Amino acid sequence: MAHYARGSAVAVIRLCNPPVNALSLAVLQALEDGLKKADADPSVKAVMICGENGKFSAGADIRGFSSPERHGGALGPIVSLIESSEKPVVAAIEGVALGGGLEVALGCHYRIAHMKAQMGLPEVTIGLLPGAEGTQRLPRLIGVPAALDMITTGKHIPATEALKLGLVDEIVEENTIEAAIRLANKVIGQPLGPRRLSLKPIPRLPNMEAFLREALVRVKQQARGWLAPELCFQAVRAAAERPFAAGVRRERELLQVLLTSGQARALQHAFFAERAVRRWAAPSGASWSSAAPQPVRKAAVVGLGTMGRGIVTSLVKANIPLVALEQNLEYLNKGRKAVMLLLEREAMKMEGGAQTLDFHNPARLHFTVDFDLLRDVDLVIEAVFENMALKKEIFHKLSKICKPGALLCTNTSALNIDEIASATSCPQQVIGTHFFSPAHVMRLLEIIRGRHTSPTAIATAMQLAKALKKVGVVVGNCFGFVGNRMMFPYVQQAVFLLEEGSRPEAVDQVLEDFGFKLGPFRMSDLAGLDVGWRSRKDQGLTGPSLPSGTPARQRHGQRYSPLPDLLCEQGRFGQKTGKGWYQYEQAGGRTATPDPWLHSFLSHYRDTHHIKTRFIDQEEILERCLFSLINEGFAILAEGIASGPEHLDVIYINGYGWPKHRGGPMFYASTVGLPRVLAKLQKYSEVHPDVPGLRPSAFLKKLVAAGNPPIKEWMSYLSQQSSKL
Numbered sequence: 001m002a003h004y005a006r007g008s009a010v011a012v013i014r015l016c017n018p019p020v021n022a023l024s025l026a027v028l029q030a031l032e033d034g035l036k037k038a039d040a041d042p043s044v045k046a047v048m049i050c051g052e053n054g055k056f057s058a059g060a061d062i063r064g065f066s067s068p069e070r071h072g073g074a075l076g077p078i079v080s081l082i083e084s085s086e087k088p089v090v091a092a093i094e095g096v097a098l099g100g101g102l103e104v105a106l107g108c109h110y111r112i113a114h115m116k117a118q119m120g121l122p123e124v125t126i127g128l129l130p131g132a133e134g135t136q137r138l139p140r141l142i143g144v145p146a147a148l149d150m151i152t153t154g155k156h157i158p159a160t161e162a163l164k165l166g167l168v169d170e171i172v173e174e175n176t177i178e179a180a181i182r183l184a185n186k187v188i189g190q191p192l193g194p195r196r197l198s199l200k201p202i203p204r205l206p207n208m209e210a211f212l213r214e215a216l217v218r219v220k221q222q223a224r225g226w227l228a229p230e231l232c233f234q235a236v237r238a239a240a241e242r243p244f245a246a247g248v249r250r251e252r253e254l255l256q257v258l259l260t261s262g263q264a265r266a267l268q269h270a271f272f273a274e275r276a277v278r279r280w281a282a283p284s285g286a287s288w289s290s291a292a293p294q295p296v297r298k299a300a301v302v303g304l305g306t307m308g309r310g311i312v313t314s315l316v317k318a319n320i321p322l323v324a325l326e327q328n329l330e331y332l333n334k335g336r337k338a339v340m341l342l343l344e345r346e347a348m349k350m351e352g353g354a355q356t357l358d359f360h361n362p363a364r365l366h367f368t369v370d371f372d373l374l375r376d377v378d379l380v381i382e383a384v385f386e387n388m389a390l391k392k393e394i395f396h397k398l399s400k401i402c403k404p405g406a407l408l409c410t411n412t413s414a415l416n417i418d419e420i421a422s423a424t425s426c427p428q429q430v431i432g433t434h435f436f437s438p439a440h441v442m443r444l445l446e447i448i449r450g451r452h453t454s455p456t457a458i459a460t461a462m463q464l465a466k467a468l469k470k471v472g473v474v475v476g477n478c479f480g481f482v483g484n485r486m487m488f489p490y491v492q493q494a495v496f497l498l499e500e501g502s503r504p505e506a507v508d509q510v511l512e513d514f515g516f517k518l519g520p521f522r523m524s525d526l527a528g529l530d531v532g533w534r535s536r537k538d539q540g541l542t543g544p545s546l547p548s549g550t551p552a553r554q555r556h557g558q559r560y561s562p563l564p565d566l567l568c569e570q571g572r573f574g575q576k577t578g579k580g581w582y583q584y585e586q587a588g589g590r591t592a593t594p595d596p597w598l599h600s601f602l603s604h605y606r607d608t609h610h611i612k613t614r615f616i617d618q619e620e621i622l623e624r625c626l627f628s629l630i631n632e633g634f635a636i637l638a639e640g641i642a643s644g645p646e647h648l649d650v651i652y653i654n655g656y657g658w659p660k661h662r663g664g665p666m667f668y669a670s671t672v673g674l675p676r677v678l679a680k681l682q683k684y685s686e687v688h689p690d691v692p693g694l695r696p697s698a699f700l701k702k703l704v705a706a707g708n709p710p711i712k713e714w715m716s717y718l719s720q721q722s723s724k725l
């Protein structure tokens with residue numbers, strides 16, 4: 001809805017569609033009616049447009065894109081209608097003016113914003129472009145470079161920056177509505193021609209052609225298969241090169257391409273999935289709506305290795321006072337130095353710098369080796385070495401020292417939360433918080449609920465994720481939880497493909513072309529091959545505890561590849577040693593080059609084990625890696641380890657570099673079609689009967705038998721009893 005009210009000479013149109021005043025068709029209709037009413041009323045001399053509840057508008061209603069033609073088509077003419085009004089129209093921007101919301105404001109003749117308002121054209125992030133003439137108006141107002149930056153990245157900018165760019169005419173600290181009405185009264189009768197952006201020439205650059213050429217290279221590099229940034233670029237280029245009307249025609253053509261590309265649907269799925277995971281539920285019936293978080297006024301981090309340092313940085317950035325603890329002074333000093341370096345770098349990126357972060361103040365960040373200082377903290381995050389005995393020892397100590405009610409979190413990527421909790425007297429307060437490296441950068445926080453974890457503990461961990469500006473996803477307790485458990489079969493297939501005849505660079509290329517930031521081998525070199533090696537040794541899969549006589553390529557009757565172990569035995573741990581699946585310029589180097597040594601090592605390995613080398617095409621590489629990962633996802637859903645496919649998708653997009661424009665692995669499976677995923681898994685499984693990861697999950701089969709229902713309905717095919725969350 002949009003409410004129309006007439007004051008003295010200024011008519012007020014208030015956009016109203018809680019919670020964010022999205023521009024649904026009903027809102028647009030009401031806006032149009034309001035404009036026409038104001039136009040027809042001779043006593044109205046000016047119009048002010050604002051939003052209900054301190055928010056201008058978050059743009060077109062994303063849920064309405066199922067009928068995109070009607071939606072995209074409806075907004076542009078209304079923006080034109082606003083601009084062509086013979087009475088001045090002022091936008092009063094409070095809260096957010098995003099997407100179509102900002103395009104409405106661009107149609108207005110004047111824009112006034114509250115200091116705390118945020119503006120942006122985030123359509124690119126949901127696979128679209130600002131298709132209500134925004135790609136044509138914005139460059140005319142703020143110039144091509146700034147407009148291109150906003151439109152191709154979708155970033156939100158604060159009002160202060162908007163003022164500097166000339167996007168708004170004025171910012172106010174107090175009542176924006178009153179200020180806008182004052183401004184509207186002031187400009188009554190002034191000529192509107194110069195205020196109509198469609199009539200403005202594009203601000204010229206001396207080197208527009210060269211600028212655009214370089215910008216296109218940058219946009220393409222960053223997009224990696226994501227279509228919208230490049231099409232946004234093309235639309236802005238049209239603004240730079242064509243008259244307004246022709247630019248608008250080009251914008252519409254490009255929007256049509258995006259609307260039918262499939263990527264928009266995937267990105268919109270990702271948008272809603274990220275919001276859906278906030279609504280967690282536990283089998284006990286507790287959920288986000290009934291459980292309240294405990295306040296975290298002070299926290300502690302135990303262990304200042306790579307993960308601990310990132311976690312400390314994250315907490316400091318969230319303004320949470322904390323104690324950082326190490327086992328001895330040597331490690332403490334090393335950790336402190338590294339943390340300070342990280343914080344200094346972070347401060348440089350922030351407005352206000354080090355003062356904003358305040359990390360030199362020991363009341364806010366205290367380094368210590370004294371466990372006793374953990375007595376008064378509300379929450380501890382243990383981030384020591386991935387070793388069960390060590391973690392249990394620390395948790396035993398924590399449960400004795402910390403105050404009653406303190407939340408005890410373990411940062412682990414695979415270990416059993418219940419076993420860790422068993423070392424304490426308060427298992428209800430123990431929870432897994434799996435951070436991703438680098439912990440101050442990566443958005444994902446996998447929150448693992450143990451058998452005894454209380455609803456309050458889950459709610460507190462979710463609240464912590466929010467405070468750290470991360471996406472928290474609650475999952476059940478199993479080996480590898482969700483993310484790593486799905487990753488195991490994927491990596492396993494990649495290594496099997498090498499055994500059968502492929503090369504690391506061929507496998508990586510296919511997955512990077514698909515959109516992953518890094519293929520499995522480049523990723524493994526970055527993370528360090530020794531991490532998995534240690535875990536396999538702990539599991540008795542390799543190393544001295546392996547019973548003699550175990551076949552080299554089999555464990556527990558299943559196919560096993562010793563390739564990664566053999567590389568580790570040669571000291572090839574990846575980037576850190578300068579050699580892994582690739583070679584690097586030096587230890588710690590970042591540039592991977594194919595390694596002839598590895599190629600001849602692989603041939604020798606195949607000869608030793610009598611493996612017939614064959615050519616493996618791109619389709620097989622892609623399907624075996626991705627479908628085995630997806631297959632594990634179905635098993636996870638069936639076991640109740642995650643409460644819906646969108647949880648898995650959010651985890652993969654935010655923690656594992658899955659290309660967002662493909663919507664996450666489970667969404668991708670739905671677009672490929674479950675019958676095809678099943679048929680391919682069946683085919684590969686017949687060829688490799690000793691690989692359980694390729695054996696289709698019962699849940700996948702059930703969904704195919706049920707006629708390949710849409711992703712939203714999948715969970716209704718599972719019985720309630722299966723939940724292990």
Ligand SMILES: CCC/C=C/C(=O)SCCNC(=O)CCNC(=O)[C@H](O)C(C)(C)COP(=O)([O-])OP(=O)([O-])OC[C@H]1O[C@@H](n2cnc3c(N)ncnc32)[C@H](O)[C@@H]1OP(=O)([O-])[O-]
Binds near residue numbers: 022129
């Ligand atoms: C034709 C081509 C031109 C396209 C033009 C466009 O404008 S495209 C659009 C361009 N615009 C964008 O891309 C902006 C997208 N929105 C945002 O970035 C953020 O929501 C925010 C910054 C506005 C508020 O952040 P926050 O953390 O304070 O809150 P929150 O994020 O939790 O949202 C609260 C609730 O509102 C819901 N909802 C939100 N926006 C929309 C929407 N447009 N529509 C529908 N619903 C929307 C959201 O799902 C959630 O619902 P739930 O889960 O409670 O049922």
